[in-house]
Amino acid sequence: MALPSSHSCFSSTFSSFSSKNQERSLFTRSKIDFTPFSRIFTRFRVLQRKCFNNGHLIPLENDFGDTSTVEGPVKHFKATHDHFSSPEQNKTTLSIIVVGASGDLAKKKIFPALFALYYEDFLPEHFTVFGYARSKMTDGELRNMISQTLTCRIDKRENCNDKMEQFLQRCFYHSGQYGSEENFKELDDKLKEKETGKLANRLFYLSIPPDIFVAAVKSASCLAASQFGWTRVIVEKPFGRDSESSRELTASLKKYLIEEQIFRIDHYLGKELVENLSVLRFSNLVFEPLWSRQYIRNVQLIFSEDFGTEGRGGYFDSYGIIRDIMQNHLLQILALFAMETPVSLDAEDIRNEKVKVLRSMRTLQVDDIVIGQYKGHSKGGKTYPSYTDDPQVPNNSLTPTFAAAAMFIDNSRWDSVPFLLKAGKALHSKGAEIRVQFRHVPGNLYRRNFGTDLDKNTNELVIRVQPNEAIYLKINNKIPGLGMRLDRSNLNLLYSTKYTKEIPDAYERLLLDAISGERRLFIRSDELDAAWALFTPVLKELEEKHVAPELYPYGSRGPVGAHYLAAKYNVRWGDLSSEDS
Structure with missing residues (x-):
C-alpha cells in the first residue's frame, strides 16, 4: 500500500507491520479483531499535520464515530x-x-x-x-x-x-x-x-x-x-x-x-451515590415502575457550598456557577437519572442512553433560570465578604455564584415533569443531593389530617450524594397513641451506619476505571455536544444583555427568585423544609 510522501510517518508505521508474525502478535495482545487490517486502516483520514514517536505514527484523526469499539490500529492497544x-x-x-x-x-x-x-x-x-x-x-x-x-x-x-x-x-x-x-x-x-x-x-x-x-x-x-x-x-x-x-x-x-x-x-460521576443511582433504579422492582411522569411530580438536583470563591476568584469569574457546576455535574446526574434502560452495562450502551435523553431535553430559556451573586454582610459580630471583595474579581462583575433552572425532557417518560437544578456558593449549608417528589395519592382518605401543607401527603425519595451519604424515603405514618395524628417518617439508609468500610474518593474510582479502560463514567464527545447545546443559548443571552444577578447574603438560602421559579411549576424546594434543616 503505497502512501504519499507527505505521510512518511505513516509509511514508517507500515514498515513496522511488514512481518505477518509481528502483526499477529500485536493484534493478539490487543485482543481486538483487526482482520482485515487494511479495511480498518483505510477508515482513518490523516491530516497533513504529522508527528512522530521514534518512527511510529500517532493517529491524527478518525472517521469511526463516537460509538466505535475499535481502539486504533497503531498506538492504542487496550489493556483490559x-x-x-x-x-x-x-x-x-x-x-x-x-x-x-x-x-x-x-x-x-x-x-x-x-x-x-x-x-x-x-x-x-x-x-x-x-x-x-x-x-x-x-x-x-x-x-x-x-x-x-x-x-x-x-x-x-x-x-x-x-x-x-x-x-x-x-x-x-x-x-x-x-x-x-x-x-x-x-x-x-x-x-x-x-x-x-x-x-x-x-x-x-x-x-x-x-x-x-x-x-x-x-x-x-x-x-x-x-x-x-x-x-x-x-x-x-x-x-x-x-x-x-x-x-x-x-x-x-x-x-x-x-x-x-x-x-x-467529571468527578461527580465517581461519587458512590451517583454510581449507585442506576443500581437503585434498575435492580429494585419497587422503584423501576414508579420512575416516570405517572408517579413523579418533580425532580430536584441540588448543589450547595457554604463558602465563597476564596482563592479561586480569577478562575471562577471566567466561568461562573452555570459552567462550573450546573452544565456538567448536575446535568450528568440528571442524564443518569432520566435515561432509559440501557441494553447492557457496557460503557457505550450507557452513554448512548445518556445522549438520547440529553437530546430529548428542551433548550434552557432565560425565563426558566434565576441567577444570583452573594453579597457581604455582618451577622453575630462576624463580617462576611461579597463576591466582588475577592481581589481577583472585578468590582463590576456580573458573574453568577448561584443559579436555579427548570428543565424539561420531551419524551413519553418525562413529559411535563419539571427537573429543577440549583447550585450556589456561600449558602447556608454544604451538600449535594437528588430529591424525587412523588405525586399525591388520588382520593387520599387522610388528606384532611395534613392540614394545608400541600407537600405533607406526598412521598419523597432523597439521595444524599454528600456529605454523610444516605438514601431515605419519606413516608406518611401514624403517630402512636389514641386518635389519628399523622406524621412524616424516614426510611433511612445511612451509609456510615450500615457500612463500616470507608467510601472511596471519586478520583480513586475514576483513576482505576481509566487504567482498566472502563469508560462508562467518562464523557463522550457527542454527550458533551448535547450538554452544551442546552446551555449555550441562555449563557449567550445572559452575557450579551448583561443581566444583573440577584444579590443574596453570604450564608443565606439564596436569592428569593429561586423560590418564585419553583412556585411557577407548583414546586417547593425540598432542601428548605423544616424537617430537612
Missing part, C-alpha cells in the same frame, strides 16, 4: 482489567504521568487517590508515577510534597507506613514546559528507563488549565506516547465555555488522539 490480573502483567508496566503535578488538584486529590489504589492493591505489580510541571523540583522534593497529603484508610493496617514509603519510592519528577516537545522527549527517556523493556502502558492526567491542554497533548502524544502499549489521556473540566469552544477543543485533541484515548473526567 483481565489483562492486569493475568500472568501477562509480569510482562507489562504502567506509567502514570501527572501533568501539572505541583498544583492543588494533584496534591489534594490525584496523588492521594493513586496511593489509595496502591494501598488496596488495585495497581499492577509494575508501575511508576511521574510528576511533570514547570516548577523546578527533585524526586525527593516531589515525594516530600506528596507525603503531606497521603493518608491511610479508617481500617489502618500495621503496614500502612511501609506501603506509603513503597509508594513514594515509585514516584519521580521531571520539570518541563507543557508545550515543549524537547522536554517531553526527555520525559520519554526517563519513562523508558523505569519501564525496563516491558510492554509499557501510559496514562497521562492533565491537571492543567484548559488553554494549554492541546499543547501538552501534542507534545505528549508525539514524543512520550507508548510505542506498543496503550496511551490514554485524562482531561479535567472545563471542556470549553460553550458549544463552539467545546467543539474546537475536541477537534484539536483529535488531531493527536482518537476518541477512545480521551477520558473526560
